Amino acid sequence: MKAPVRIGIVGLGRLGQRHARNLAWHVPGATLAAACSPVAAEREWAQANLPELALHSDYESMLKDTSLDAVWLVTPTSLHTDQIIAALRAGKHVFCEKPLSLDLAQCDRVIEESARFPHLQVMIGFVRRFDASYRDAFNKISQGAIGRPFMVRSQTVDKNDPDGFFVRFAPTSGGLFLDCSVHDIDLARWMLGNPRVTRVFASGTIAIHEGLAECGDIDNGVAICEFEGGRLAVFHASRTSAHGHDTQTEVVGTGGALSVGHNPRANRVEIFDATGIRNECTPTFFERFEHAFLNEAEAFVASLTGGPATGLTLDDAREATRIGIAMRQALTKGQAVNF
Amino acid sequence: MKAPVRIGIVGLGRLGQRHARNLAWHVPGATLAAACSPVAAEREWAQANLPELALHSDYESMLKDTSLDAVWLVTPTSLHTDQIIAALRAGKHVFCEKPLSLDLAQCDRVIEESARFPHLQVMIGFVRRFDASYRDAFNKISQGAIGRPFMVRSQTVDKNDPDGFFVRFAPTSGGLFLDCSVHDIDLARWMLGNPRVTRVFASGTIAIHEGLAECGDIDNGVAICEFEGGRLAVFHASRTSAHGHDTQTEVVGTGGALSVGHNPRANRVEIFDATGIRNECTPTFFERFEHAFLNEAEAFVASLTGGPATGLTLDDAREATRIGIAMRQALTKGQAVNF
Amino acid sequence: MKAPVRIGIVGLGRLGQRHARNLAWHVPGATLAAACSPVAAEREWAQANLPELALHSDYESMLKDTSLDAVWLVTPTSLHTDQIIAALRAGKHVFCEKPLSLDLAQCDRVIEESARFPHLQVMIGFVRRFDASYRDAFNKISQGAIGRPFMVRSQTVDKNDPDGFFVRFAPTSGGLFLDCSVHDIDLARWMLGNPRVTRVFASGTIAIHEGLAECGDIDNGVAICEFEGGRLAVFHASRTSAHGHDTQTEVVGTGGALSVGHNPRANRVEIFDATGIRNECTPTFFERFEHAFLNEAEAFVASLTGGPATGLTLDDAREATRIGIAMRQALTKGQAVNF
Amino acid sequence: MKAPVRIGIVGLGRLGQRHARNLAWHVPGATLAAACSPVAAEREWAQANLPELALHSDYESMLKDTSLDAVWLVTPTSLHTDQIIAALRAGKHVFCEKPLSLDLAQCDRVIEESARFPHLQVMIGFVRRFDASYRDAFNKISQGAIGRPFMVRSQTVDKNDPDGFFVRFAPTSGGLFLDCSVHDIDLARWMLGNPRVTRVFASGTIAIHEGLAECGDIDNGVAICEFEGGRLAVFHASRTSAHGHDTQTEVVGTGGALSVGHNPRANRVEIFDATGIRNECTPTFFERFEHAFLNEAEAFVASLTGGPATGLTLDDAREATRIGIAMRQALTKGQAVNF
Structure with a gap:
């Protein structure tokens, strides 16, 4: 068995919690190693409901954790592009909830930056493809x-x-x-x-x-x-x-x-x-895409560990x-x- | 076009009325020529809702109408076998609502009598076969x-x-x-x-x-x-x-x-x-068998006028x-x- | 029972035959009294398959039959408006298959002419309304x-x-x-x-x-x-x-x-x-609208004999x-x- | 978080592998700590596809592992009752695939023995209850x-x-x-x-x-x-x-x-x-009960760690x-x- 992919999740709202549970309990080859939220209640939820992991209130601080292989963004759309670019620059793979951005120029910025890190994967979560x-x-x-x-x-x-x-x-x-x-x-x-x-x-x-x-x-x-x-x-x-x-x-x-x-x-x-x-x-x-969210996480993690591209x-x-x-x-x- | 089959209906309860309307308006090759019911209100319904036809309060009297080719029995089950046999003896084809009888000996009586009139048809209305x-x-x-x-x-x-x-x-x-x-x-x-x-x-x-x-x-x-x-x-x-x-x-x-x-x-x-x-x-x-009742009537009438057996x-x-x-x-x- | 509406059908192609059978056998209050087609084979079909009725090869000749109350047009769209107007002028109610016309000006001509004959009904056969x-x-x-x-x-x-x-x-x-x-x-x-x-x-x-x-x-x-x-x-x-x-x-x-x-x-x-x-x-x-075609005919005929408007x-x-x-x-x- | 329930699975045929994967990757609160099969190929499958765990070719030897809290029997029906009783005597909770036995006397033996170990749970896998x-x-x-x-x-x-x-x-x-x-x-x-x-x-x-x-x-x-x-x-x-x-x-x-x-x-x-x-x-x-098998495992494990009875x-x-x-x-x- 390969070493598991160490993942830090960002954003623990309702959908973030779903992703966190999947990564914590259900995805072979993944370890949910860190979680980040500016909201104290969300960090408390993580402490009570997830296996032991590092908690961050600040995204920058989480990115400094060199043990993390990937970040998992379940944050407001307006933050997506900056957060993706910061993660790439910190050497992390990125999963990001849809949509990438509401602004085409911002999309292009991410595409350009991503091209500079061909060994890093960025996937936007169009979850239906995994249903x-x-x-x-x-x-x-x-x-x-x-x-x-x-x-x-x-x-x-x-x-x-x-x-x-x-x-x-x-x-x-x-x-x-x-x-x-x-x-x-x-x-x-x-x-x-x-x-x-x-x-x-x-x-x-x-x-x-x-x-x-x-x-x-x-x-x-x-x-x-x-x-x-x-x-x-x-x-x-x-x-x-x-x-x-x-x-x-x-x-x-x-x-x-x-x-x-x-x-x-x-x-x-x-x-x-x-x-x-x-x-x-x-x-x-x-409820409709409950299993698709899990398949999506499994597919992304698999793609990082030698599996097929998503x-x-x-x-x-x-x-x-x-x-x-x-x-x-x-x-x-x-x-x-x-x- | 052949001469239409002249039919007398017996019993004008709810189901009888359905059969009567079908025979009156919807069955090519049939003429509803008579109706029989001991209930005055049912005879009045016939007068108001059907084309002109002979009305009888008494089954025996209707059987005497030599212009009728067939009778159509929508009567209580206990009357079925006697009415069928009487119709056969009067030279009429018979359609009779199911069941033939609740008593096997009575069924046998009809079968025996029917064998004596091979040129006359008797059909029991298992309507689902026509759905x-x-x-x-x-x-x-x-x-x-x-x-x-x-x-x-x-x-x-x-x-x-x-x-x-x-x-x-x-x-x-x-x-x-x-x-x-x-x-x-x-x-x-x-x-x-x-x-x-x-x-x-x-x-x-x-x-x-x-x-x-x-x-x-x-x-x-x-x-x-x-x-x-x-x-x-x-x-x-x-x-x-x-x-x-x-x-x-x-x-x-x-x-x-x-x-x-x-x-x-x-x-x-x-x-x-x-x-x-x-x-x-x-x-x-x-409602479920609305069209089947019509198909059934069409099939029986067709079988009397050279069409295939039912x-x-x-x-x-x-x-x-x-x-x-x-x-x-x-x-x-x-x-x-x-x- | 009122006197039946006497109807002449025009056009006996596949859909026309369906209408003809309905009017001949299945519509209470209607008598299919005439049929018109320029095609000899269609007139022969009528003779073989419908009750006795007058046959015309020419629309004008049928309109001269003063015993007819209504015409039933199942003809090519390009003929609709002229045929409707001619029927109105001959004092007939009109049923006409859809569409009224492909041309707005033609539609308007019919509407204007129809307004001159308020006692005559014209209905275009949007059959789905009767499903x-x-x-x-x-x-x-x-x-x-x-x-x-x-x-x-x-x-x-x-x-x-x-x-x-x-x-x-x-x-x-x-x-x-x-x-x-x-x-x-x-x-x-x-x-x-x-x-x-x-x-x-x-x-x-x-x-x-x-x-x-x-x-x-x-x-x-x-x-x-x-x-x-x-x-x-x-x-x-x-x-x-x-x-x-x-x-x-x-x-x-x-x-x-x-x-x-x-x-x-x-x-x-x-x-x-x-x-x-x-x-x-x-x-x-x-097959989808088999019963709707019948309902449509029943509704139109009923509307001519004191029933509700369609x-x-x-x-x-x-x-x-x-x-x-x-x-x-x-x-x-x-x-x-x-x- | 409580200490996870340590489970040893017995039998790694097709259905056993399904259970093993669920226990290994998908059940919060469970650790698949051991697997037992007399078939070498099945033990090799476990080594290649499951997280690190103890492998046994012999059921008796697995029962001696005092670190195990429960056994999970996916074995031929004829072995069920003896294996359940042996597990109870070794102080283990038991999950066992249906049916308990084809023989009523054998069922009764298990019920009697189980009554002697009221602190140990035995559940037979009627999986549909968890669908x-x-x-x-x-x-x-x-x-x-x-x-x-x-x-x-x-x-x-x-x-x-x-x-x-x-x-x-x-x-x-x-x-x-x-x-x-x-x-x-x-x-x-x-x-x-x-x-x-x-x-x-x-x-x-x-x-x-x-x-x-x-x-x-x-x-x-x-x-x-x-x-x-x-x-x-x-x-x-x-x-x-x-x-x-x-x-x-x-x-x-x-x-x-x-x-x-x-x-x-x-x-x-x-x-x-x-x-x-x-x-x-x-x-x-x-495929029909894919998710039910997982729910079943989660429910049984939860019942061992303070959750509701199954x-x-x-x-x-x-x-x-x-x-x-x-x-x-x-x-x-x-x-x-x-x-």
Whole structure:
């Protein structure tokens, strides 16, 4: 057995805790050796719930720990690019939650800096690529199951939060498309063979959360994306569903079609009662992608210890941001954006 | 075009009205020429809702109408055999709702009498044989889609009626198995190639309607039926479902399996709300077999005017009764009944 | 019982024959009294398969039959408007297959002429409004089941015809959107409460049938349609599916969502074999809307004999054409079309 | 954090390796400290694939390791009872794969011996109790979702192995019911509140594997089980399915019903092609219960370190064997077995 990869996690919010537990207990070949959070309560959580590890309140101090091989960033998007670059300069591999950045120039900075450290890996966490069902769909398509894939329809739909908590964060989220649809954009590019985008149109509405109007955001949006070679994608993003988290994707080819998540079932239970026959829905992306987060961590750690590359590049992350920005533009202008 | 078959319907209860409407408006080659009911309100309904036709309060009087080619019996089971025999003697073809009779000797009487009138047809309405989905399943099996079929699992489940209206009719219904499972018995025999039954075991319970205990009946029952050649059937009948009418049947073969009605969906609508993702259920057998009742009438009328035989024989009807009686016996004795 | 409505059908192609059979055998209150086709073989089919009726090779001659109350047009789109106007002037009610016309000015001519004959009804056959599942969805929405509906996603997907037979008719079809999506446009307007359209964008591709390029048509298209009040629709049309005819529609509201046809199942049969668990797909719109065509005829005939209005107006038909034309324009220009 | 539970695994066949990986990498609070197998290749697998641990070829020698807190038995059924008793006498907690034994007297020996060591836990691995969907169903039922549960229908269906490899092991497997249906028996008892069994009937057939006749076994079986209080269970077990591993269970109550695994879908992918719309099936119980095996290990380890009891008792395991034996008897005799 090889020496385990020593990892320091940064950010221990809800999603950070999920990553921390995975790295601590479930990833062969990984040791969660350090955790960093400016929030005292989060450090206390780490002490109480994780195996013994070094705790830092300051990112710079953690980077000085030369025993760490990699950092695992689950921090606000606005910090991503600076933190990635600092980690690279400190000689660490980097896992960073999506999106890379809301700003193309910032994406480019990371790409340039990363090129200077070819022995260090940087992966942005497009977690759906590690979901067993999406992986199965991708493999089937690669094997020709649907002929030539030419269209993707993909949606990210979140359960409505009546409190509209997220409205307060809307001004810094980049808007609905950059916050939610980047996943779908990345999936579409992956499934369609990474074609070059040529035109984007988008539309949207505020169905419930009027407060979004202030910052020009929407709670439901749709977009069409044209790629070279006559390939197409249609996206839908929503924050107002009644039934739960409903991520689904359809890939259409010349010889068939595949869908992932056509019914966003919570599990294998069906209920027969006076309302009919029903299944419950995955409540949030947490439950939907619970196992994918683990696969993602395993894949990244494996890639650092001689395993296969994960396939995800920084260019993929940049392209998702670029298309997301164009969708926001099209929405604002009411006109298609040509590339 | 041939002269239409002139039909007289007998019994205009809820199901009788359905048959009457079909014969009046929807069956090419048929003319609903007469209707018979001892109930004045039913005759009034006929006058108001059907095309012009002769009305009778008395069955004997209707049989005297020599212009009628056939009678259509939607009457209480206890009347079936006498009415069929009278119709045959009057020179009429007969359609009769299931079951033929609750008594084997009565079935035999009809079979004997029918043999004396080979030019007259008698069909018992096992309506499921005319349902498009069951028909499709049967055809696929005939074409070898599941290899050699060796097991059927079939259920008839009715929505609970909190008033327990049916409890009052339990004493004359023949019990749960003879009232409900005859359909499943007939389906199993049809799908398995009409094998000879060798042994039956049954069990049951009163889940809700305690009043059934008085006449030895149950509101939920299960049964196992062994046929020659290692073929098997498992039946379930219930009067207490919360979700609606749920008829389903699975046929298992050596090379695959087919199911009909795995989800008893009311239609093509799905509802996404706080309870999850659901479809409504067919409320009663009326909605489930609405089109099958029409197909059945079309098939019977076609068989009288040169079309193919319907495939249903009086022996099929007798066998369903025979097995149903054995299931009731097994339930009472707590032991298997051997044939 | 009232005197039946006497109807003359015009056009006895595949769909015309379906309508003729329905009117001849299945619609209470209707008598199919005449049929008109310039094709001798079609008139022979009528003689062999329908009850006795008057046969015409010429539309003008049929209109002279003063015993007819209504005409039933199942003719090429290019003939619709002239034939409707002639029928009105001859004092007949009109049923006409969709679309009313590919040309807005022609639509307006019919609307103007129709206004001169307020006692005569003209209905364009948007058959989906008479499908039991769409009707159920509409009723549920009207009763508030999903809160305020604000988005419709709807598709018309046809099985690929490897011969590309339809390519030859593409030049006169009006293109994919006017030929197929008019149904979805009409559904969206119906479900969303007939809002005014404000902007349209469309895109498309030729996935298989290169021959369409000649006349500027596509075999797969997508479109976004913005309506007043922040309402949205997304459409998809395709002629290249591998699995069959797949019409589906989702209506999203502030309190839930409804879908019709989420799985385009052919019937209630499921097959369990080495390929997994599957159901077959409705092969064509014929099987999918078999019962809806009958409901449509019953509803139109009922509306002529004192029953409720069908709810479909000529303005609905005009609007479907208007939006379909704008979608075609947007596709050609690569830019949104504003109204 | 408490000191981890030190575990020694016994048996490293396919299922043993799964358990070993879980204990080695995925169970918080556990350390896989030893492994025992008489097979050299299995010990080599352990050395190559697991973290450093002590390897034993002999069970007695492993029991002498006083640092071990528990043993984990994934060994042939015939060894279970002796190995459990030896472990208890060596002061170890025991996890043991199902079934406890094929012999009631052996079950009783373990129960008696276990009573002498009240501080030591023995759990038999009825893995389905730890599956997220079965757990959800149980919780819903406990909360009254279906009223009073009175009937369970449950099946264990395995994909046909054309080689009939398992036929060779049939003589020592205890037969289809003891090998497969014990899971369903345990589920039924769990869901119905552990009622006392009163009568059993069973039937079965050889659909494919004629070689089973020699030892009186079958490849498809059905059984009815009556419990006190009018509760019922119906079981089905098969080794011959074409579509894969299909475990499903339905619990019927007076106010509704729940099913687990109604469609044994492999994952969230659906395929639309010329065969229709389909999903693949879970190939074996391994994939179906992958996460349940992990949950089971976590639950058992948690119960040893102050967590809640798992709820599974040795009496549960004995009862599953007792009912399974009665089902085999009923099959042989062709008569119901009364308790």
